[in-house]
Amino acid sequence: MADAQGAQRRQSRIRDMLAGWRAHHGEVARNSFQRLLATPVSSAMTWLVIGIALALPASLYVGLINMQALGEAWDSTARLSLYLKMDVDDARGKALAEALRKDSELVAVQFTDRASALAEFRAISGFGDVLDGLDENPLPALITVEPVAGLSAEHLGQLQQRLSALPEVESAQLDLEWVQRLYALVKLGQRLAITLAALLALGVILVIGNTIRLAIESRRDEIVVIKLVGGTDAFVRRPFLYTGLWYGVGGGLCAWLVVAISLWVMSGPVARLAGLYGSEFSLDGLGLVATLLLWLSGGLLGLAGAWLAVARHLGDIEPK
Amino acid sequence: MAMIRFDSVSKRYPEGHEALSRASFEIDEGQMVFLTGHSGAGKSTLLKLVMLMERPSQGQVFVNGQNLRNIGRLKIPFLRRQIGVVFQNHQLLFDRTVFDNVALPLIISGCPHQEIGRRVRAALDKVGLLDKERNNPITLSGGEQQRVGIARAVVNKPPLLLADEPTGNLDPQLAAEVMGLFQQFNQVGVTVLIASHDIALIKSLSYPIMSLKGGQVTRQPATEAEVPFDG
Numbered sequence A: 001m002a003d004a005q006g007a008q009r010r011q012s013r014i015r016d017m018l019a020g021w022r023a024h025h026g027e028v029a030r031n032s033f034q035r036l037l038a039t040p041v042s043s044a045m046t047w048l049v050i051g052i053a054l055a056l057p058a059s060l061y062v063g064l065i066n067m068q069a070l071g072e073a074w075d076s077t078a079r080l081s082l083y084l085k086m087d088v089d090d091a092r093g094k095a096l097a098e099a100l101r102k103d104s105e106l107v108a109v110q111f112t113d114r115a116s117a118l119a120e121f122r123a124i125s126g127f128g129d130v131l132d133g134l135d136e137n138p139l140p141a142l143i144t145v146e147p148v149a150g151l152s153a154e155h156l157g158q159l160q161q162r163l164s165a166l167p168e169v170e171s172a173q174l175d176l177e178w179v180q181r182l183y184a185l186v187k188l189g190q191r192l193a194i195t196l197a198a199l200l201a202l203g204v205i206l207v208i209g210n211t212i213r214l215a216i217e218s219r220r221d222e223i224v225v226i227k228l229v230g231g232t233d234a235f236v237r238r239p240f241l242y243t244g245l246w247y248g249v250g251g252g253l254c255a256w257l258v259v260a261i262s263l264w265v266m267s268g269p270v271a272r273l274a275g276l277y278g279s280e281f282s283l284d285g286l287g288l289v290a291t292l293l294l295w296l297s298g299g300l301l302g303l304a305g306a307w308l309a310v311a312r313h314l315g316d317i318e319p320k
Numbered sequence B: 001m002a003m004i005r006f007d008s009v010s011k012r013y014p015e016g017h018e019a020l021s022r023a024s025f026e027i028d029e030g031q032m033v034f035l036t037g038h039s040g041a042g043k044s045t046l047l048k049l050v051m052l053m054e055r056p057s058q059g060q061v062f063v064n065g066q067n068l069r070n071i072g073r074l075k076i077p078f079l080r081r082q083i084g085v086v087f088q089n090h091q092l093l094f095d096r097t098v099f100d101n102v103a104l105p106l107i108i109s110g111c112p113h114q115e116i117g118r119r120v121r122a123a124l125d126k127v128g129l130l131d132k133e134r135n136n137p138i139t140l141s142g143g144e145q146q147r148v149g150i151a152r153a154v155v156n157k158p159p160l161l162l163a164d165e166p167t168g169n170l171d172p173q174l175a176a177e178v179m180g181l182f183q184q185f186n187q188v189g190v191t192v193l194i195a196s197h198d199i200a201l202i203k204s205l206s207y208p209i210m211s212l213k214g215g216q217v218t219r220q221p222a223t224e225a226e227v228p229f230d231g
């Protein structure tokens, strides 16, 4: 009975202490934020610096996912151009086209005879006069085929080989090379984005670390008094860690704004360009997950910078 | 039981001067003792050793039953929570109110929110500054600031109170008031150690005196027989 009462009292004491601890955290968090708002210009500068530093890799990331989307949009309409041998006449060409229509891997087949190929070339190249000077039509007949959608690059390569092995075909060209180049470019861009992100993350940590160092210096008296009346290291650290967190989260928000505004500025020209190519393509934004990730990494970098400053400078301040 | 015990304690600062040399003494729980000595005799050094603001070069210090040798850096805050300190330059923070200054030790020790207000007002009431709780300490007189410092030192109800030249900047009447406060705390059981070179003031009160000379502590009995110093 007495034991149970004792246990109950102990429990409620622990509850009180936990509640006090939570209230204290809330207050320190609020207080640190209010301190930042009390010096709006210098805080805004710090937020903007961090924002720009985070926006650079974030924009690169957005650019890359858009390039990838562009490549995928084209991927589904890969085409193969089969250039026939010069000695293959139109009738044999047509027959081959007919045969290819029955091929299960192809969805569309179009035959262009040598005369049409020449006419088309004359129309788009503007070399009409030169062509008139030639005795003979230099262009081969052409069969354009569209493979079924969703074939992998590897599969497309196999198809290309099979078609170029046909006796009538001189060469089979996959109109996919630029897509592959695009992918290579995206790969390179990803490397660049990661390197850039790592460098700028280091920059953010140093900027926040230095800002926190100044904050520590300006609150030296307070730190001394807190240590004198029995404040633990954790207690002394806390406001500075929250300050770092707010710098980071605010910087993440700035970065998101920078990216959103750049996308908005670019969306008009991109839509016009896509319109010229008859495409529905439009720019993708950061998306929810990446936005949260941006804030989270801002917050973590802020904390890391603050930790660095606190670890280096708080130990030096002791009551004398 | 001894609240403070020095066992052959020496303190040599890196620059070479020996502030304490093999000093030994005891202060019992519930006593009020003055520590005197000329400027530079080592009074502040002795108090700093009690609070672990400095560590002895030799010998052992015991406070409230703990051998300070066993208290590592991380445990120092918990020792300091058992000790209230008052300084000549009172170490108040001028970026917050009197209330917030006094509340600091309570917030640090995780005191429940409702209790903070009650305890801070009780401490301010004791030093007669209840009506100044919302003021910034910079607007207060020197004597009032010193009383805010005292309220902060006792708000946590520490068993031990240290004061380093607490009346150094005060005129005789204010100094006597401040001493009266220390006497009141001592009457409710707090052990009090006051370093001061104000011989006139000390002599006017009947408490035991320890004097520091050549790094050694010598004890004199109370000037009047009311409060005997045994040790």
Ligand SMILES: Nc1ncnc2c1ncn2[C@@H]1O[C@H](COP(=O)(O)OP(=O)(O)O)[C@@H](O)[C@H]1O
Binding pocket: B013, B014, B015, B017, B018, B019, B037, B038, B039, B040, B041, B042, B043, B044, B045, B046
């Ligand atoms: N941090 C320090 N570094 C070097 N010497 C010190 C330090 N603190 C005090 N001292 C020296 O130790 C001696 C005692 O100083 P202190 O304890 O402040 O004396 P008091 O408080 O009695 O005036 C003095 O000679 C002083 O110069």
Ligand SMILES: [Mg+2]
Binding pocket: B043, B044, B045, B164
């Ligand atoms: Mg001194």
